[in-house]
Amino acid sequence: MTATAVKFDGFTDEERDAMKARARELKASARRVSRADKAAEEEAAVVAKIAEMRESDRVMAERIHAVIKENVPELAPKLWYGMPAYARDGKVVCFFQSAQKFNARYATFGFSDKADLDDGAMWPASYALKGLTAEGEARIAALVRQAVN
Template sequence: MSSTESNTYEGFTAEERAAMKEHAQEQKAAARRGSRADKAALAERDVLAKIAEMQDSDRVMAERVHAVVTASAPELAPKLWYGMPAYALDGKVVCFFQSAAKFKARYATLGFSDQANLDEGTMWAAGFALTEVTPEVEERIAALVKQAVS
C-alpha cells in the first residue's frame, strides 16, 4: 500500500476490547467454580448483577427479557457472554441481550446464535432491536425462545 492510500481499519473499538476482556474474565471465573449446581447459581447471580448495573431503560428491558426467557425455556442456563446476559443450552449460547449502552447503539438487541432453531427457509432473523418490552413483545420473545430450543 502506498503512503497516499488510506487504511480505514482502526482495530477494535474500546467497547469491543472491553467486551473481550469481560469474556476472558467470565471464562476464568467459570473454570474456578465448584459443582455444577454452584456454577449455575453463581452464573445466574452474575447475570442479575450485570443487569442491575445497566442504565434505566436497558435494565428494565433486560429484567423483562430475563424473566421471559427463564420462564419460557427453563432448560436454558443464564450466563454472562462478553459481558452480556445470555442463555445457554448444554453450555452453548442460544440467545443473549445486548444493552444499547454496551456499544453506544440507539437500541438494545435480543440476539440468537446459530444454536437457535429459528431456521425459516433460506433466510431468517437472528437479531431483534428492542426499544421497549411491552406485553406484545414479551409474547414474541417467548415464542422465539421456545422455537429456538425446540
C-alpha cells in the first residue's frame, strides 16, 4: 500500500471545531475578572449559542435552559466544547448537544461524571431528544435536581 492510499482516521471537522471552541472558551475564561461579570458573560454566550441553532434544536435548548434556571438555579450556564452546559463550582454537570453539532439525527441532553445519578453498576448518562414535551421537561428537571444532590 502506498502512502497516498492510506486514509487518516483522525478527528472529524466537527470534532476539530468542538476542540477549537473549547480552547476559545478557556482563553475567554482566563481573561475575565469579576465573578459577576464572568457569570453574565457566560450566560450571554450560552444564549447566543442557542440562538444560532436551527429551530427544532433551538426550541428544545431554550426550554432546557429555562427549566434548569427555574429548578436548579445554583447551576451556572457556560459553554463547554461550544455547547450550552450548566456547571457547579466551575465543573460541568449537564449539557445540551444540538443534532447539528456532530450531524446526528437527534439532539442529546447529557450529564458529566460530576452528576450524582449513580444507580448500581450502570445508569444512563445521556438522553436522545427529538422533541420536548411537558413530561420531558419534568423528567429533565428531576434528573438535574438529582444530579446536584
